[in-house]
Amino acid sequence: MTGKGVASIGECMLELSGQTGPNWRMGFAGDTFNTLWALHALSSGRPATFVSAFGDDPFSQGQIGFFAENGIGVGASPVISGARPGLYAITLTGAERSFTYWRRDAAARQLASDPIALAKSLSDQSLVYFSGITLAILEEPARHVLLAAVARARQAGSLIAFDPNYRPRLWPTREDAQAAIVEALAVTDIALPTFPDEQMLFGDTTPRATAERLGQLVGEVVVKNGEMPALIAERGTTQDIPAIHVATPVDTTGAGDSFNGAYLAARLAGHPPAEAAMRAHRVAAAVVQVRGALAPFETLRAASEN
DSSP states (O other): OOOOEEEEESOOEEEEEEOSTTOEEEEEEOHHHHHHHHHHHHSTTOOEEEEOOEESSHHHHHHHHHHHHTTEEOTTOOEETTOBOOEEEEEEETTEEEEEEEOTTBGGGGTTSOHHHHHHHHTTEEEEEEEHHHHHTSOHHHHHHHHHHHHHHHHTTOEEEEEOOOOGGGSSOHHHHHHHHHHHHTTOSEEOOBHHHHHHHHOOSSHHHHHHHHHTTOSEEEEBOTTSOEEEEETTEEEEEOOOOOSSOSOOTTHHHHHHHHHHHHHHTTOOHHHHHHHHHHHHHHHTTSSSSOOOHHHHHHHHHO
């Protein structure tokens, strides 16, 4: 790793979360941004960049301002005239969430529209992170532009991390998702899949089957599985790292994303995979005890160090 910062590529949306009565709270969230939030909180001193595309509307300006207030830049991400952010609303049944989306014309779908700007945003990064949702919101030509930029960043010394994060409704067909995700894995150093997603997409029967399959393409694999142990596969060896049970979770939104951010921060700090996964489990357990996808930085830091 020769770079200095950490970058995450994808879509940050307007998030409406239900409160008591008819009132809704608006925030900003999205899988790759949630991961960067935790990664930034736990990576002291590393510049953080969220690589996307933004509109020129007040909500986009609010996003960029919110990022800046929390020490996160946007690099050379393009501003698209007339575009605006995507929107989703969270409804909860107990601690379990369901989502309603309005995102078809979101600005982030144009994040690879300027290859020179994209390459500039990914330069001089210690780590570059992206997800299957990043791939899914792009048309096929734009996906190729993105993966070429990620490959160049890798050649320049960046560590590349990828979460397949399969969401069927975002893909035309299951086969399209399979092909794009396999292509992304070819430029990946650390894969962070979730077992139920891999079971749905590739038919894996166990987390070990997922680890073995991905281990043929990627040197370091961490298979998440909710409250079940995470399975680490590295250099031909596997290890289960038990999760932390939370008896009364408040909101499970962002738990897996926060696990990813905490794991990657620990790996960048030099911790071995098993220790990184233990820290990540502690962070995920803390996140499900607060509302919304973005836990306060101090909550994330305290959980990581406990």
